[in-house]
Amino acid sequence: xxxxxxxxxxxxxxxxxxxxxxxxxxxxxxxxxxxxxxxxxxxxxxxxxxxxxxxxxxxxxxxxxxxxxxxxxxxxxxxxxxxxxxxxxxxxxxxxxxxxxxxxxxxxxxxxxxxxxxxxxxxxxxxxxxxxxxxxxxxxxxxxxxxxxxxxxxxxxxxxxxxxxxxxxxxxxxxxx
Numbered sequence: 001x002x003x004x005x006x007x008x009x010x011x012x013x014x015x016x017x018x019x020x021x022x023x024x025x026x027x028x029x030x031x032x033x034x035x036x037x038x039x040x041x042x043x044x045x046x047x048x049x050x051x052x053x054x055x056x057x058x059x060x061x062x063x064x065x066x067x068x069x070x071x072x073x074x075x076x077x078x079x080x081x082x083x084x085x086x087x088x089x090x091x092x093x094x095x096x097x098x099x100x101x102x103x104x105x106x107x108x109x110x111x112x113x114x115x116x117x118x119x120x121x122x123x124x125x126x127x128x129x130x131x132x133x134x135x136x137x138x139x140x141x142x143x144x145x146x147x148x149x150x151x152x153x154x155x156x157x158x159x160x161x162x163x164x165x166x167x168x169x170x171x172x173x174x175x176x177x
Contacts, residue, residue, distance in 0.1 A: 030172065031059065031088070035078075037146040037153070038090045041174030045167040052093050052142055052165050059088045060144065061164035067157050074127065076152040082164070090169045091144035091153055095137050103134040107145070107155055116147035119155050132158040 029045035038057075045059045052058055062068045062077065064084030071077050072086060080087025095101050095109045102108040107117035119131045132155060137143050141159035145151070154160070 029167070033090055033174075035090075036176070037148045037151040038169070039171060039174035039176045041176075042172040043090065043174070044170045044172050046170050048165060048167045052096070052162055054093055054096055056093045057090065057169045058093060058142075058144075059090055059166040059169050060142070060160065061088050061166060062086055062157075063160055063164065071152055071157070074123065074125075076123075088164075088166055089144070089153075091146055091151075093142050094145040094154075095143035095159075097137050097139050097141065099137050099143070101132070101134050101137060101143050101154075101159075103131050103155060109143070114145060116149070117145060117155065118149065120150075124150060129156055131155055 031043050031045060032041070033043050034040055043059075048056070048058070061082030062071075062084075064082075064086070068077065068084065068086055072079070077089065078087040079085050082088055094107075094114060100110050102111075103119060105119055107114040107119070120129055121131075123129055137159045140162055142162045142165075143154045143159045145153050145155070
């Protein structure tokens with residue numbers, strides 16, 4: 001009976017330690033990325049005390065829209081603590097307010113082709129993907145990209161509100177491409 005009580009106490013202490021470390025990491029801005037758009041592993045959200053700029057790698061909450069609910073249903077994004085219960089995205093800002101985005105077989109920004117921006121018309125499961133129609137990035141929005149070929153980014157959902165930016169994304173302990 002005594003060994004059972006000791007085992008339960010050890011298990012409870014271990015669980016408490018894991019919960020405490022998880023909470024401390026969360027409060028410190030640490031997040032785990034398990035999607036292939038950027039290297040998997042541990043990332044940190046770093047405060048951004050200015051407007052997001054082209055080239056910034058950011059954590060951003062997607063807006064709570066039917067498009068992102070469909071993305072969740074298809075498995076492109078996961079549940080998290082953003083509006084609508086969705087997980088933040090890690091993406092690179094490639095166009096900001098006033099820039100012209102053209103989407104055809106690949107993306108061009110202000111007439112310059114964006115590397116690694118081929119547009120797919122079906123996802124890995126063969127379901128149709130509708131590309132963004134293109135246009136000028138409106139005020140208060142950002143056009144986002146990942147050079148991972150299968151990334152779900154603005155090629156498909158278009159610009160999203162910059163108000164969702166949580167901060168810069170900084171790798172802490174990552175692996176993979």
